[in-house]
Amino acid sequence: MWEQIAANRRKSFLLVMSAALLLGLLGWAGGEYFLGKGGGAGGVLVALVVWLVMTLAAWFQGDGIMLSVAGAHRVQKDDFPQLFNIVEEMTLAAGLGRMPAVYVIDDPAPNAFATGRKPENAAVAVTSGLLRTLDRDELQGVVAHEMAHVRNRDIQLMLFAGVLAGAIVILAETGLRGMWMGGGRSRSRREGGADGNGLAALLAIVLMILAPILAQLIYFAVSRRREYLADASAASFTRYPEGLASALEKISLAPQRLGGATSATAPMYIINPLKRAGQAAANATGTHPPIDERVRILRAMGGAGFVDYDRSYREVTGRGGVVPKSALAGDGAQAPAARPAPDRPAPSTRENARQVDDFFYRKGGYRTVACACGTTLRIPPDFATPSAKCPRCGTMHDLR
């Protein structure tokens, strides 16, 4: 398990290096094209500066940007006791030293993500739609999946990979646009006679078209593998694969589309927020594996260990294993058994729905007045009348 984290760090490093190489190449080609022969170094410099600025921004502000783009609100234990308890439980199961901050997004589409550059300052965000639709076991499965991303350092990797992919896309777009506009000193030289610059121009064009695609592919390839691994870890944390399986099924069946997600932040969610329900999700550029496949793997596990997940993955997909050897070895001689399905009735989600309403009405500046008849009145912030009538029993409430 700790070896797995170390391996992930190495992979992060390798990935960042290879993407940086791609970025440098792009910068060099762009420089040769726009700044004339020998301008490659200048181009590399420009590329490095763009990347450095973006990385610094991501390092210090990345989680904050991600959370504010998604419209997430920080919540405390009094607002959502059950959600808080679940996050605490999964923090213990994952063996993390510190509990991540908990955020709730006011969006009817059920989804969740984790972010942060280190486990110590990570954040887990869930949408209000998720709280409304999932029962306790399912919510636990989703939180476990996010906690696995935190524990395995996926959040860090995704942050850097996202930034690199973003820098490459920005540079390539700017370069291509510059070419269409006929910019660059090279044009006059090229007319003067063919030399090495023609080759540089060709290379620049090819790179500018290919680099963004390559960057996205690296990004997506990394993120898909992480999803399987996080599912496997979630099963081993909760000892209850069915919880996550049934949660994924419910999330994928929900018709709503998430508002605050972009293609840059999409790989961080538990389910790709940009895909419409019913649309085929599997292709080379998909950030997430198909959901029905993830559900089938989880349901065919039998046990709750990495070994069980790996075997189930082979059986369901027909492909090779997905769990690294170090994680498989972590199971030891006996893989942990899955918890049996609880015999209690499915818990109601009403309490969570009520907490969601309370929280966001409060955020919106609404006041609540409890009437003696048991009705709760919500008074909008711009309600001008000094008194309100209870719709149920007719009592007048003084609002001043």
Place this chain on the structure above:
Amino acid sequence: MAFLLVPVLVLLGLAAVLVMWGIGVYNGLVAARNRVKESWAQVDVQLKRRFDLIPNLIETVKGYMQHERATLEAVTAARAAVGGAGTQAQRLEAESGLTAALGRLFAVSEAYPDLKASANFASLQEELASTENKIGFARQFYNETVMNLNNKVQMFPGNIIAGMFHFGAETFFEVKDEAQREAPKVSFS
């Protein structure tokens, strides 16, 4: 003398590699042992939390459950046993007993609709159920760290270094009885 230089250098090199390996194994052992300590501290925090929640629980349910005096006394007695446990082994035994006693209390509470309707009991129930879960998850992680340490201590060739520096295997925190292994039947509705 030159003919001696090569074998001496080779021997010195081998010794250096061996020492480096030994240092690596030793540090790995220390890290594993510290993880066990840390994860046990987490279990301990949750066990203490449960210990502190119980008087509040008894106070809340006492009025409703007049006919379940035996069940309530069993919980109080189990809690007292935890408080009085001397050795680690006794403590773990007593904690298992408390888990079982609480499970029975929650099971019988199903028969008291007035109690279940009480808001105080509902929030206390989520707190205790979650604490019970947290004990379970912290225990799960503790056992993972113990297995990691024990593997390092017992497997060849690391066991040589472990033996030299007196690293011992740790004991797992198991819940013995199959009935006790079941999480207490707590309804979240």
